Amino acid sequence: MEAAAVFEIRSSDDVVRVRQEVRARAVAAGFGLVDQTKIVTAASELARNTLDHGGGGAVRVESVSQGGRRGVRLTFEDQGPGIPDVEQALKDGFTTGRGLGLGLGGSKRLSNEFAIDSAPGRGTRVTIARWNSR
């Protein structure tokens, strides 16, 4: 497996594909079932946000290691409308669509690292990482 790979997110099939790729990375990094499920679920949320709110984009999937620990880092990027108020978007229950409004905040809670960079008109970039906790 390459150290990093980029996948397009243009349809809901692509979201399924992203989940499968992330799962494979997590397994390769030695993740247990819980860690696997957490990063895969976070990836699913962010991939669907990229598709539904960002109008499509791409994700960069990386295998990383730090101080002997292995992990997976994901960077989701789109050139969509951006998020005017990131703090509000992170609040549970906030949605501009018809979702539960839990995806963004949930993916933050499911990750060890979370960074979001978004501005109206420019698009959105969300980076998360999860480390093997075993």
Added chain:
Amino acid sequence: MAQNGSGSVAQAVAAHQDEIFSEWLALQMESGALRSGRIKEAELRTQCRAFLEVLREGLAEGGTDADAPVFGRAKEMLTEVSRSRGMQGFTPTETAAFVFSLKRPMFNALNRAIEAAASEGGGAVRAASAATARYTWDVTLLLDQLGLHTMEVFLKTREEVIARQGREISELSTPVVKLWDGVLALPLIGTLDSERTQVVMENLLQTIVDQSAEIAIIDITGVPTVDTLTAQHLLKTVAAARLMGADCIVSGIRPQIAQTMVHLGVELDVTSKATLADAFRVALTRIGRAVVKAPRVEAPAAGRR
């Protein structure tokens, strides 16, 4: 020019049709078209002979452009060949080989025609060799176009197969099973975020009505990821079932899924059980039944094999 040029190609093909046929057939057999056993030699022979015939007719009528009406029959035939190969699981290469392996025999036939002209000597030689390049180009272009047509049909056929399989899977994987009078189970398997969810939901609601069910157990042991969208689908299904007068129990939430749902902040406002068996026991209690241990009855020795 086209008239003249293709006229000569047509003559070459007409004069050497038998050689073209046997060389073409031999090439396809060599390339392993028959090895897989998906097509019989007799069938391949019939296809080749019929195709050469319509190709010759098209050329005789002055066509060099595959889109010209004179090649309509040829394309129809390729459509059939390609479609049947697509259905039978031939690879793209094996399918395209039908047309592309015709190139060499066609060129050989042109060469023979030119050699024949050469033996007549004089001006015929020069005229023939001048035309060679043009014929070659015409034939290449024609066969390439026909080859592309073959591939287009092939891909379309494969897409149709995939779409049909998709529909079959969405039907197959959403069976609603009756566990007891008034108790249904819906074992979900796979991804829940496609149009499948709609089918699943309608299926369940219809069965609840048909069987006047009181309890529906939705088992998600086979769902690999439960994210907010999956949760939302589940919640909607539970709410709709409730409106039809049935209570839902969600079973098969594995420990890692449960933990993840807590982090996501998703609450399924519904009874949940670890296993389908546990959910079934709860369902039975609710409809006033219980599973009790029966005294073991020794089967009579006689009549047993």
